[in-house]
Amino acid sequence: MQEYKYESELVKQELFNDKRLSKRKMFDSRDISIELNTLQNANGSAILTLGKTKVVAGIKIMPETPYPDTPDEGSISVGIELSPMSDPNFGSGPPSEDSIELSRVVDRSIRESKGLDFKKLCIKEGEKIWCVYIDIYIINNDGNLFDACELCALAALKCAKIPKLDDEFKVVKEEYDGHLELLKNPILFTFAKIGDKIVLDPDLIEECASDARFSVAITEDKNLVAIQKGLHGAFKIDEVKNMASTAIKNYDDVFLKFNKILKSKSAH
Numbered sequence: 360m361q362e363y364k365y366e367s368e369l370v371k372q373e374l375f376n377d378k379r380l381s382k383r384k385m386f387d388s389r390d391i392s393i394e395l396n397t398l399q400n401a402n403g404s405a406i407l408t409l410g411k412t413k414v415v416a417g418i419k420i421m422p423e424t425p426y427p428d429t430p431d432e433g434s435i436s437v438g439i440e441l442s443p444m445s446d447p448n449f450g451s452g453p454p455s456e457d458s459i460e461l462s463r464v465v466d467r468s469i470r471e472s473k474g475l476d477f478k479k480l481c482i483k484e485g486e487k488i489w490c491v492y493i494d495i496y497i498i499n500n501d502g503n504l505f506d507a508c509e510l511c512a513l514a515a516l517k518c519a520k521i522p523k524l525d526d527e528f529k530v531v532k533e534e535y536d537g538h539l540e541l542l543k544n545p546i547l548f549t550f551a552k553i554g555d556k557i558v559l560d561p562d563l564i565e566e567c568a569s570d571a572r573f574s575v576a577i578t579e580d581k582n583l584v585a586i587q588k589g590l591h592g593a594f595k596i597d598e599v600k601n602m603a604s605t606a607i608k609n610y611d612d613v614f615l616k617f618n619k620i621l622k623s624k625s626a627h
């Protein structure tokens with residue numbers, strides 16, 4: 360982005376000495392904060408702040424007709440809106456390529472982790488299933504929307520309640536039939552390559568200086584369940600291995616902080 364040209368040069372100068380303008384270490388993430396159940400009409404919701412990046416996720420669980428090839432499985436649908444109010448570089452109108460990529464990465468992280476048992480989301484085989492709609496809106500963009508959106512979606516899912524249905528499979532207003540069960544806790548880690556240096560959790564200025572982006576989703580059993588490479592630059596094989604290894608090493612610390620925040624919010 361042209362308006363960050365000067366800042367991008369400063370980022371590169373600092374990284375030459377393995378330093379970041381934010382004073383973080385190369386593989387340090389920014390602090391997170393979370394608010395739960397912030398949307399009255401959602402089945403579950405969360406607002407997550409990662410540094411100065413802020414996003415909100417709402418969950419709506421609706422009875423739908425199953426796909427013909429999976430008559431006994433529920434599904435998920437992820438939509439992400441990049442509003443010009445959160446970043447003047449975002450445009451209004453139909454979903455952009457950036458929005459579509461972001462939605463797909465969040466969807467894949469949750470889906471491929473097997474965090475949701477889709478067969479348990481079957482209401483009546485061949486007739487009705489639950490579809491879990493995950494809608495995410497960007498409030499403020501200061502970089503790394505990938506990790507912020509995925510973690511916010513995870514927080515919203517963990518507090519989501521399943522609506523109660525009547526005999527005709529219609530939702531009974533303000534009545535619920537238990538909480539949505541999450542079997543796995545996928546966490547996304549996004550890296551940026553700037554010149555020959557790699558950093559974790561890039562902020563907006565670092566993103567503007569980036570040549571390549573790499574995101575990897577990890578579960579608590581240390582399995583890699585999804586990866587995504589972005590931008591025009593390239594990574595060496597050793598760099599990819601190092602990023603995956605770093606994500607695995609960082610998982611426990613990030614999940615511990617994430618879970619601690621959720622438990623403290625749930626207690627209130």
